[in-house]
Amino acid sequence: MTDAAADSPATPPPSPWERERPARAHAAPARTPLSRHRVVEAAFTVLDRQGLDGLSMRQVAAELDVTVSALYAHVSSKDDLLELMYTRLFDGFEIPAADPDRWQEQLLDFARASRRRLLSHRDMARISMGHVPFTAELLPHVEGLLAIFRTAGLPDRIAAEAGDLISTYIDGFVLEEGMWQDRAAQQGSASSPSRPDWREMAGEMQNYFASLPEADFPHLRALSGLMVTDSSDERFDIGLQIILRGLASYLPDRTDSTAPDDTGPRN
Template sequence: MTDEAAETPTPPPSPWERERRARTHVTPTRAPLSRERVVEAAFTVLDRQGLDGLSMRQVAAELGVTVSALYAYVSSKDDLLELMYTRLFDGFALPEPDPERWREQVRDYARAGRRRLLSHRDMARISMAHVPFTAELLPHVEALLAIFRTAGLPDRIAAEAGDLISTYIDGFVLEEGMWQDRAARHGGDGSSLARPDWSGMAGEMREYFASLPAAEFPHLRALAGLIVSDSSDERFDTGVEIILRGLASYLPGPGACGGVADA
């Protein structure tokens, strides 16, 4: 190489080369923070880590912001949990009360409530800790009471029935969530609504009950084939039906039960 060639200056980058380099370093525009984004991030953390692992710090990390930035949209973790619970009711509405179909309407309400709580991990625990008497949820309470009162239930029973149904739903889904967590701890993904290896466990329990001494456990032996169900859906619906038949016994008419309504 000659000295002349060695001293030849390197040409500057062309304009289009400079533009290409600049584009490779552009930082993507971050979506502005909002209450909706905070709630969605909280659901993501909840599904991944459960209620015990949900914290404002974890939600902030999910969004890539500081914890202090969240407080422009939620006042506390309890406020965030309430917003999450309220979000489950978006798009849900009870039908106009029909006294001829009140049992079916309550059945549908219970099934929808179970589906809501199962849509995210540990929502039954959150539900149990938050009374539904916020401005957003009061219309749902009002609509459920309307079904009971329009059906003809005495006021005392109608007043208790909503809490009874909600407590049953919460407790049932809480148990389901415990089994899902157990499945995850034993190597499953915890996503199935059925109990892990429940069929085998149910069979073992039936055999055990059937083998008990008849003199001491006649009823467990007699019900051994029925006392354990393979299907969570079936168990849930049976429980709802027991509640509905109990409520129906308070309706005015022949054979109706009295006493409690006036207690």
């Protein structure tokens, strides 16, 4: 070793902040345990995005990033899942105690609330039409609805059919709205998807009806100015008025059997 080398200072080791440190390992976030609630929520997400025809157990599993077999620890089949989704719509929904002096208002409130719930998710009317509400969770709602009919004084035969009549009307009306929603989405319409603006087509349809040969279509021509003039909310309430007035005609005492004139839109 030369004297120069001996006199040279030793190279210091690298300082701590100069060392090449291994990347800090990031702990994987803990997975939220799979549950029936999460499966149903994922199913609603898929339903809103793809519709009932696109809803499958495989799609729900993909939404949750799990295998399809993992779902079967919480739901037994797609039909079971659809029933759970239908039941979920009624969470927090209560029918008030029957009041014979307000039975028609109570039915209006019930029908409007039911429509809002069906409109809250795509294709729920189709799911509703395929499931009867006679599960343990939904029987109290059926009982409450029948109580309104019977407390009002409707004959038992009419009361037994009235609930199904109103439910079928609600399902059918919302099903139609869903069809217009899909059509509006396909055509890029500016209308609210869940509540099509019937006025967009009113002028065209009214002009068409008015142009029909009077000899063949006298009634369509006469009513052309009144056809397709109302919003979905107004049309829904007018239909309810027709049903309620029909039910009221079966009351033993018809001195106050006219349905309440409360047909304003409901949000």
